[in-house]
Amino acid sequence: MRNYEEITAFLGEWRPYQKVVFFLLSLTVIPNGLSGLIMVFVADIPEHRCLIPGNLNLSEAWINRTIPLQVENGKLQYSKCRRYRLDVIVNLSQAFPNPDSLNMSELKQEPCLDGWEYSKDQYISTIVSEWDLVCKDDWKGSFSTSAFFMGVLVGSFTSGQLSDRFGRKIVLFGTLAVQTVFGMLQAFSPNWETFCILSFIAGLGAISNYVAAFVLGSEVLGKSLRVVYCTLGVGIAYASGYMIMPLVAYFIRSWWMLLFVSSSVGILYIPFWWTECCVYLGDDFTRIWQSVGSGKQNDMQVQTHQARFLPLCRTRVWVQKLGKVKCEAISAIRACICTDANFTKAPKWV
Structure with missing residues (x-):
């Protein structure tokens, strides 16, 4: 009995069909590189400190002294999670116009009861500043990233069975659509819980279309091209997504806009349905x-x-x-x- 290599030998090694499959399947991996790195920017923690309500009529000097100083990483900086009790500060400000004349280290402190204010020097907004994922809720920022990779983990176990059952091409484009649609929906998440659920589903789609593209190329391409595709083709495409993401994030500093733009790249792959598996036989x-x-x-x-x-x-x-x-x-x-x-x-x- 002839093996698979002998049966498909008539297709050749590097003819138009193989070129189309090689390059187009490699291109479908780029969104996976984008999604794999995007949470570094979306969930980054900007500089922040306790918000001081503006209705207290405090001078700028007293507002700056309302936040206690502490040593962090060998540097003296404002506390990110504590402030002096505002009722005490208001009383002292009425008696002492100049706060520098007072030793405030003994004053009682309280958590950031009125929320936080965030620096916009680096980001317009992130999910951290959007939902105050700092201090006692700082674990939620890391969990948002973990939710995506939990979806990747689950998808790793299910994508192979799905592609065997329904076919590589259907699963490839179906899961690419899942990654694109749910990634775009993340940009409109009303709360952190919804964001994590959508992130999990987007992770499912990301790994599933990656596996489908990897296996489809391995099966269709000839023996000599198979190794090149699985290493250079897929690897370079994934790395390209990694390299493009920081460039996009440099120009788009808002978390929801960054998610929407990077996820919408998947729409560009719709024409691939009609071209990716075409065979020109003349x-x-x-x-x-x-x-x-x-x-x-x-x-x-x-x-x-x-x-x-x-x-x-x-x-x-x-x-x-x-x-x-x-x-x-x-x-x-x-x-x-x-x-x-x-x-x-x-x-x-x-």
């Missing part, structure tokens, strides 16, 4: 079909042609005929090539 397809249909070939030759076109039965076959690209539907190919049906006439072009 007049050779018609010549073989007509010779088989005329009965000029014996059973062994018919079986050979069935084996040659077997890899095409799971997709659409595009044939270039007289300068025009025409398409034969999947059902006709299965009925006339991939089964023992009689070859009586050429297919009707659609």
Whole structure:
């Protein structure tokens, strides 16, 4: 019995079909690189300190002294989670216009009861500043990233079974759509809990389309190209997403806009549905079909042609005929090539 390599040898190693598959499948991996690094910017923690309400009529000097100083990482800086009790500060400000004349280290402190104010020097907003994920809730920022990778973990176990059941191409584009849609929905999350749920689902889609593209390329490409695709093709595409993400984040400093723009990249892959698995066979397809249909070939030759076109039965076959690209539907190919049906006439072009 011939193996898979012998059966698909007629496709060649580096012909138009392999080039299309190699480059387009590699390009589908770029969004995975984007999503793998985006949480570094979306969940980053900007400089912050306790918010001092503006209705207290405190001078700028007293507002600055309301936040206690503490040593952090060897540097003296304002506390991020504590402030002096505001009722005491208000009373002292009325008696002492200049706070520098007082020793405030003994004053009682309280948590940031009125929220926080965040520096906008680096970011316009992040999910941390959006939902105050600091101090006692600082674990939520890290958990947001973990939610995405928990989805990646679950998807790693399910994506293979899905692609075996429904086909590589359907799973590839279906999970790419999941990653794109739920990534865009994250930008409109009303609260942190919703954001984490959407992040988990986006992680499911991210790893699933990565695995589907990886396996599809490994199965379709020839032996010599398979190693190049699985290392350089997929690896460089993923790394390209990693390199593009900081550049995009440099110009887009708002977390929701960054998520929406980076996720919407998946829309650009819609045309790939019609081009990614196309096979250009030229007049050779018609010549073989007509010779088989005329009965000029014996059973062994018919079986050979069935084996040659077997890899095409799971997709659409595009044939270039007289300068025009025409398409034969999947059902006709299965009925006339991939089964023992009689070859009586050429297919009707659609």
